[in-house]
Amino acid sequence: MTFTQQLRDAAQQNQSMLCVGLDPDTRRLPGAWQGKPEHIYDFCAAIVDASADLVCAFKPQIAYFAADGAEAQLERLIAYIRQRAPQVPVILDAKRGDIGSTATQYAREAFDRYGADAVTLSPFMGFDSIEPYLAYADKGVFLLCRTSNRGGNDLQAQRLASVMGQPLLYEHVATLAQNAWNPDPAVRQVGLVVGATYPNEIARVRQLAPDAPLLIPGVGAQGGDAVATVQAGWNGVGSVVVNSSRAVLYASAGADFAQAARSVAEATRQQLQQAIPTEQGEAETP
Numbered sequence: 001m002t003f004t005q006q007l008r009d010a011a012q013q014n015q016s017m018l019c020v021g022l023d024p025d026t027r028r029l030p031g032a033w034q035g036k037p038e039h040i041y042d043f044c045a046a047i048v049d050a051s052a053d054l055v056c057a058f059k060p061q062i063a064y065f066a067a068d069g070a071e072a073q074l075e076r077l078i079a080y081i082r083q084r085a086p087q088v089p090v091i092l093d094a095k096r097g098d099i100g101s102t103a104t105q106y107a108r109e110a111f112d113r114y115g116a117d118a119v120t121l122s123p124f125m126g127f128d129s130i131e132p133y134l135a136y137a138d139k140g141v142f143l144l145c146r147t148s149n150r151g152g153n154d155l156q157a158q159r160l161a162s163v164m165g166q167p168l169l170y171e172h173v174a175t176l177a178q179n180a181w182n183p184d185p186a187v188r189q190v191g192l193v194v195g196a197t198y199p200n201e202i203a204r205v206r207q208l209a210p211d212a213p214l215l216i217p218g219v220g221a222q223g224g225d226a227v228a229t230v231q232a233g234w235n236g237v238g239s240v241v242v243n244s245s246r247a248v249l250y251a252s253a254g255a256d257f258a259q260a261a262r263s264v265a266e267a268t269r270q271q272l273q274q275a276i277p278t279e280q281g282e283a284e285t286p
């Protein structure tokens, strides 16, 4: 099954556009686990248990595991998600980008070692840095397009004088993902990352890439507007995957952390679903 289909099925089954981000900061682990990297897996597995029926994807951020030498726990966690929630795809947030020979190794890391279903990539080094990932036909990639941080403007909002129509850089990335960098439109392996903090840009990206899956971080801790995000990104065709990490993970620092995480995830899921334009409200979640 293709990644896009897997995403659609999970969204449909759980009636959800919510992706829970797994960003385990050891300083914020609950109770006796605080400051103990050996409990990263336990914490994330409890979050998975608490939210598996509420999400369309999980997104582990590799930095939080690698910084503590916890890669083995990340492998274990993804294997656990497979077993606990086989219908829910895993997007490895690694933001890789390198020449083809090195990208081949990064692709092996994401897909063979960790068993992720998709990975985030920087498009900065061009199509040959993306190609090794596309060789895995059933996997997906999300290219950084208009990121959620303010500094994203430094490059992504620059106008490209050399390209016909003079688009902004992020618009050019969206157009590439929709066309030239999307070798098999039927499979649609290439999605885009757009920040929930920039709804106008989400709408523009959706216009340029109507059927690309959009991974949209920035609701919750970064203050992005969940309703505006769905209104901008939803067209009934391309998947909308809205990530929230810290707001869910650290909803409580106490023994009730998993229940509190579930409550926030459930409220966010509902808010996103209710924002689907009414004439399509009962339609299949793409």
Ligand SMILES: O=c1ccn([C@@H]2O[C@H](COP(=O)(O)O)[C@@H](O)[C@H]2O)c(=O)[nH]1
Pocket (backbone or CB within 6 Å): 021, 023, 061, 093, 146, 147, 148, 149, 193, 194, 195, 217, 218, 219, 220, 221, 222, 243, 244, 245, 246, 247
């Ligand atoms: O533009 C981007 C791209 C990726 N991220 C990642 O998403 C989560 C957001 O975490 P929150 O706690 O919900 O703010 C995090 O892993 C980032 O690395 C992003 O925020 N913006």
